[in-house]
Amino acid sequence: MEDAAAPLRERTLTPAQARARFRAGERTPTAGWCEGWIQANLIAVPERLAGDLRLFAERNPQACPVLDVGEPGATSTRIFPGDLRTDLPGYRIYREGEPVADAGDVVEHWRPDLVAFLIGCSFTFEAALIRAGVPVRHVELGTNVPMYRTAVACEPAGVLRGPLVVSMRPVPERLVATAVEVSGRYPDVHGAPVHIGDPAVLGIADLSHPDHGDSVPVRPGEVPVFWACGVTPQEAVMASGVDYAIGHLPGHMAITDLRET
Incomplete structure (x- = not known):
C-alpha cells in the first residue's frame, strides 16, 4: 500500500x-x-x-x-x-x-x-470536502475507503438484484452539514449522503470490519457519514x-x- x-x-x-x-x-x-x-x-x-x-x-x-x-x-x-x-x-x-x-x-x-x-x-468530491475543511480520514491515513454491504435492497431490474453498498467517512459533528452541502453539488458521483449516524440503521453491525477497503477510526466528536457506493453493481453481479x-x-x-x- x-x-x-x-x-x-x-x-x-x-x-x-x-x-x-x-x-x-x-x-x-x-x-x-x-x-x-x-x-x-x-x-x-x-x-x-x-x-x-x-x-x-x-x-x-x-x-x-x-x-x-x-x-x-x-x-x-x-x-x-x-x-x-x-x-x-x-x-x-x-x-x-x-x-x-x-x-x-x-x-x-x-x-x-x-x-x-x-x-x-465519490473519490471525485473528496478534494472539495478537504477544501471546505472537512477531513477525509482514509486520505489522511493513505488507506482505502471503508465500504459496507447494507441490509437495504436495491430496486431490482431484469435478472439483477442486490444490496446497496455504502462508503463511510467520519466527519466532525459540527461539519456534517458542510459535508452534505459540498457532496450534494456532485450528483453524478453519488451526491449527498444516504445516511448519517447509527450504522445499525443500514444493517451494519461493526464499522471496524468493512466488506471492502480498510477500516478507519471514528474519533470522539465525529459522526459516521455514509454515501452510496459504485461497488453496488458488483454486489448485484454476485447476488x-x-x-x-x-x-x-x-x-x-x-x-x-x-x-x-
Missing part, C-alpha cells in the same frame, strides 16, 4: 499520466489522485445483460450514476480514452456470481461481448449469479478525462 504522503504526490497528475503508471504496473487505491478529474467505477457485463444493468442503474441512480457506456467489446469510451483492460490499478473477475481472481490487467480476460459501464465515484463480469478492485478506480466541474 502507498504511504500516507502518496496522495500529496499524486494529486497533480493528469489522468493520462496516472493511467500510464497503472499500465506500467502500479497498484494502489486512487483516493487523492488527479485532483479536479472525475474518477469512475468499472463494471463490464455480457451484452445480453447490458439492458438489465442500464435499467438497474436508472432505478438506483444514487448508487449507480452512469457516466458512460462502451460499445460491445470496446476497450475505451468517450470519457476514458485509455485502455480499460490495463489502465486501472486493479481488477476483479467474476464467474457465476463469484469473485474468482484479482488482477493487474485483464487483457486475456476481456471478451468481445463485454459492455463496459463507467459509474461515478444475481451473473455468469461473467469484470469490475475494478474496490477503491482502484478508472480516472477519466472529465473535469469534476
